[in-house]
Amino acid sequence: MKAMILTLIGKDKPGLVESLAQKVYTLNGNWLASNLSYMAGHFAGFAQVEVPPENQQELINFLQQHPHLTIHSVSVEEMDKDDFEVAEIDIMGNDKTGIVQELTTTLNRFNLNIMKFESSCESAPNWGSLLFKAHAVIAIPAEFDLDVLSDALEDIANDLVVDIELR
Structure with missing residues (x-):
């Protein structure tokens, strides 16, 4: 096949x-x-x-x-799945310009590949403003230090005032 x-x-x-x-x-x-x-x-x-x-x-x-x-x-040729592990990133916060750009720039800085990315904006309960939500699945090389990525994502979360969870 x-x-x-x-x-x-x-x-x-x-x-x-x-x-x-x-x-x-x-x-x-x-x-x-x-x-x-x-x-x-x-x-x-x-x-x-x-x-x-x-x-x-x-x-x-x-x-x-x-x-x-x-x-x-x-x-397509199948990738060797032994070359990487998978991590997931969830983002949620008031919608504003630049959230996706900041995330993708950070991932690119560490040469990390996005395997799946989904995002949406929906009305925030009780506020009436838009709430941005995103879920990313990324390939992490086996030798990569996740603490470095975690620190970089925390900086983005603080700058953009959003919640970012890395698992």
Whole structure:
């Protein structure tokens, strides 16, 4: 089986995911993982699928001709999971400009890779202002000192007046 990552975007309508899942299935493939969302009237996301090598081109042709989605695909090689550990970061505080920029700049300074990032703004109970929430999953090299990252995140939390938790 050959692993592929599909990125998807298009105007939302019923049946988009089913059309992709059906094609993967008919090509004797397997749907491994996905992160799919509705945002501002559009459907967006990505999926990891496996198909036999002899069916990969047929899947690519189907994706390029899909009538409702813009889809890009790439073949992937699995990462060696022994090279890193996973840490999670949660952020919450009054919404303000620069929270994501400060977090990503800090992670980049230590050459840490973001594996997953989700964020949202919602109305804060009892205040009426927006509350920013984010969750990040990052790859940490086995030899990395988490105390250094913890100190840097604490500095960001103090500067931006947000709560940041590292686990």
